Amino acid sequence: MPHAPLRLAVACATLAAAATLAAPVAHAAPADDIRINEVVTTGSVDDSVELFNKGAAPVDISGWILKDDNKSSKFTVPAGTTLAPGAARAFDVHAAFGLGSSDKARLYLPDGGTLVDEYGWSAHSAPSWSRCPDGTGAFAKAPLTLGALNSCGSGGGTSPVAWPGGSAVATADGSNVFGEDLSGLYQEGAVLWGAQNSGKLWRLVRDGSGGWRPDTANGWSSGKSLRYPGGAGSPDSEAVTLTGAGAAGGAYVATERNGDASGTSRLSVLRYDVAGGTGGSLTAAKEWNLTASLPAVGSNLGFEAITWIPDATLVGAGLKDETTGAAYDPSRYGPHTGGVFLLGVEGTGAVHGYVLQDSGTATRVTTFASGMPGVMELQWEPQAARLWLVCDDTCGGEHRTMKIGSTGTFAPTAVHARPSGMPDLNNEGFAVAGAEECVGGTKPVYWADDSNTGGHALRRGTLSC
Known part of the structure; x- marks a missing residue:
């Protein structure tokens, strides 16, 4: 049994197959x-x-x-x-x-x-x-x-406090526009991106009344079907995010399996060029298949969440790189997106951070527990420099926030209940508006209900700025 004190840190893995990792040098240790x-x-x-x-x-x-x-x-x-x-x-x-x-x-x-x-x-x-x-x-x-x-401790040992915004929540879409399985969300100014489990990506624009509707231009009116590189397969798309380059740099979609082989896990990040084209489908320009680098989970219990954090933010906050045990140094990884992608796993509740290199390889630089049974959405909020972690009705719609702490990994800062005006929905998507939308001390936030309760998949609330 153990005797020495513990220095808390984060998990480490040697990536294999499509995800590769440069292993640290081992020194003699008992x-x-x-x-x-x-x-x-x-x-x-x-x-x-x-x-x-x-x-x-x-x-x-x-x-x-x-x-x-x-x-x-x-x-x-x-x-x-x-x-x-x-x-x-x-x-x-x-x-x-x-x-x-x-x-x-x-x-x-x-x-x-x-x-x-x-x-x-x-x-x-x-x-x-x-x-x-x-x-x-x-x-x-x-x-x-x-x-x-x-x-x-149970649930991380912390009881939720009240939602840090308004209690009222309203529908933010038309009746039965999306049906079931609308999952991850990401807001880019006047555009809201949505990932649907059926292998579809949506580009939504404002409807003039505080909600969103499908963009009717360039083939987006019914969403666009997603394909793996080469044009085959049907990715089970669970979440979407953009990098600092915005839509011009591509949309990054987290997937847990190929719908054409639904019994097999395929935990991947796919990049899609979404800035042009008028067709009804999108073929991935690149895939980072991370399955071999992670603990095995059920085929429907894989990646549910993705967000991206700039390198400069992580360096400034003192992120510790689990591959070296030292401070995160982006220059070590060559050309990449200029940041780290955090990916949440439903089956374990863990969050894994990867540098996705332009070469197609990937390096895991941080891992931490969400403190929840499953993490269904992740959102980085630059205005408050905090990470949002969202659970669905599995844990009563709990929301957590984290920041990088003194140990160089993400640590909890707050646990919030869902707004009191929102039922316990199967919310698998969450998006936070930018600082430019702060009015009177609050800004909009949006949820995606995977179950399309009452014929509506999108809901709108407020968050204190």
């Missing part, structure tokens, strides 16, 4: 620094064991062995796997052995005989057995946060 940190035996993800480095130096754990309570069981950590200080890595072990309701997770050095750490339980995880604090504390039932800091 095996005692590596601990089993989280165990999942049932639920939305496959049986998994997470390891955590509670020490002060990187540790190469290539060839280390995980077992259950059966001596013949064996999962070998892949070659080239290094854990940075304060970093975590989750391993899907179900193909090697199953974790039962009364079982153990055991960690050995590559010799297979030197026991490093173990944890035993007498009931299935619900949904996770997690150390609190990470790497040093006792195990307890907690929300699933594989690959991220553990969520200690």
Whole structure:
């Protein structure tokens, strides 16, 4: 069991397949620094064991062995796997052995005989057995946060406070314009972009009464169907964002699977050129497939949220790069979009930050827990320099805000209930207006209801500036 103090930090992974990562240099460090940190035996993800480095130096754990309570069981950590200080890595072990309701997770050095750490339980995880604090504390039932800091305490231990804006909420679309499955939102001035799960992207313009309607120009009147690079497939589009270049730089869509192969996870970010063209479909100019770099989740429990934060903002706030253990340095990654994309996973509630390089490779630079069972939307609000994390009716429409704290990772700043005038809707989209729309101390915000309750998918509220 652990003895040394923990220095909180963020999760680390060595990206593979289409997402690649330059691994940090490993230094000699005692095996005692590596601990089993989280165990999942049932639920939305496959049986998994997470390891955590509670020490002060990187540790190469290539060839280390995980077992259950059966001596013949064996999962070998892949070659080239290094854990940075304060970093975590989750391993899907179900193909090697199953974790039962009364079982153990055991960690050995590559010799297979030197026991490093173990944890035993007498009931299935619900949904996770997690150390609190990470790497040093006792195990307890907690929300699933594989690959991220553990969520200690119910819902992060914080009760929601009142919505920081008006209580009234109104519909912001016509009757049955979109139907079900309207998900992610992103406002760009006089345009509201919307991602629909059926593989469709919408460009919405103001309707003159505080709401939005489909743009009728350039083939956007019914939304545009999305395709993977090459023109095939039907991406399950869950969220959309733009970079500092605006629409001229392309729309970035987060997807969790190909609708033509809906039983298989495909956690990708796709870039679409949306500034021109009049056709009814869009073919992705580039895909960053990040599936191999993340813990396995169900095919309908993958990426649900995406937002982009400029490099200058992250450097100024002191973001810590999990690949190096040092301050984030954008120049290390060559040509990219000038920022980091944060992606929220429904099945784990974790948020992962990637640099998407122009070459088509990707580097994960930060990971943290949302503190919610699932994160359905992310929005960076430049005016307040804060990150919004939104949950749907799974957790009563809870909204959280985070900022980069003293440890160099995102830390909670507030937990808010939904506006009192809004029912507990299946809101999977959230957009915040820019500072230029502040009037009388408030500005508009918008939600997308995946269920199209009452024939309306969009709703409008206010937020204090």
